[in-house]
Amino acid sequence: MVQIRKLFAFIICVFLCLSLAGCSNTESIDTLLSAPSLTKEQSSVLQALGKAHSEKTTFVYPTSGSNRSAIRQLDIDNDGEDEAVAFFRDSETGINARVAILEPDDSGSYYISSELEGPGEGIASFSLLRGGGSKPVLLIEWTSPSLPFNSFAAYQYSAETLELGMEENCTDLILFDFDDDGNMEFCYTSRISQEDGYTLKAVKLDDDSLRTIAVARLSRAISGIKSIIDGILLDGSHAVFVDEVTAAGLQTEIFTFTDGELKEAAFGEGFDITELTQRPDSDYLTSKRFDTGTCVPSSVPPTAEIVSPESFMYWYSVKAGDVVLTGVSYVSTNYGICLFLPAEWMNECTVRAADGPYAMTVYDIENTDLVTLLVLGVSDDATQYTSEGFTLVGSSAFNRFYCRFNCTEEESEYIRTNFTILRLGEN
Ligand SMILES: [Ca+2]
């Protein structure tokens, strides 16, 4: 009877959790959601966990990343057969979440072959890294609401034993293939101590073992990390953009991955990328990927000869170690848009808020309007404006954006094709 109650509790849990996990887009969860009932494998995994743990066992769902399922079938020892990986918490044995690996037996039922307690109460994300060797790495980012940072732990599984390899605190962790060999590496920021600040480290699965291949010390002025993202610079090199919290606001440091090292992007043309990216607004984006590469926005103009420097947002990237200007735009964080303008305009143009319903107009030195931006709600009638020559350049969930051009065909084409909807906090 106890066993049945346990299993029943588990099934209630799994249905509750599945209904909460509807936003996931993994194949596994789609299959689970569309299944009329639990599959034989899932029931068997539930039974195995129910036998080994108390009634106070609940599943723990990863809160980010593409794998949001609490049970996932993966071949984590590379033997050609899937194991089940399950995340759960048994509040009778502790508050931290646990990971269990379950193997199918000859009759197709699952049994727990190995399980470990994680260093946190929740799970941010997990992934399976493959290197050149035969042993993949199960990488889990664990969360602890009571701590100012997460931790990650890397596990390998063989001979039915899950072993902990690397474990460290991390404020942020990203996966990307920064040496272009087809296998993912990972990169994370970690706090050394209050006095010694933070580091950025890159780790590669080489053959069967994890190796820290690059370490960079972050600016000593920072008090926290907002986020890290990967990007590609103008010269094609991989870079990590670290958005940092300082007493004065935010700043970004850029590290390039070259010759097996993380190098801080060098200064060029008299610019310091960190100074360029200092900004007080915590909601403002760190960087944005464009066709030409990833750029960081700045209010600092590239020269002193600009007629109206405060009108524009300048986008910088790094080429061969030098900071270079790659774009000029008008940015409206209110509307979440970025209107790129021909770079030569910055020396002779001004951007001004226009009259009436128009969001802004760019004027040349003779006060001729070159382009006017109109913002309408998604349900507003645009007929009047299209008859005045406005054309649609983009739309978001709330607005439609129109431009009226009074410039060359080439210039208007450039503005139309580069019009960008910014989604703050995403890239
Ligand atoms: Ca296997």
Ligand SMILES: [Ca+2]
């Ligand atoms: Ca790689």
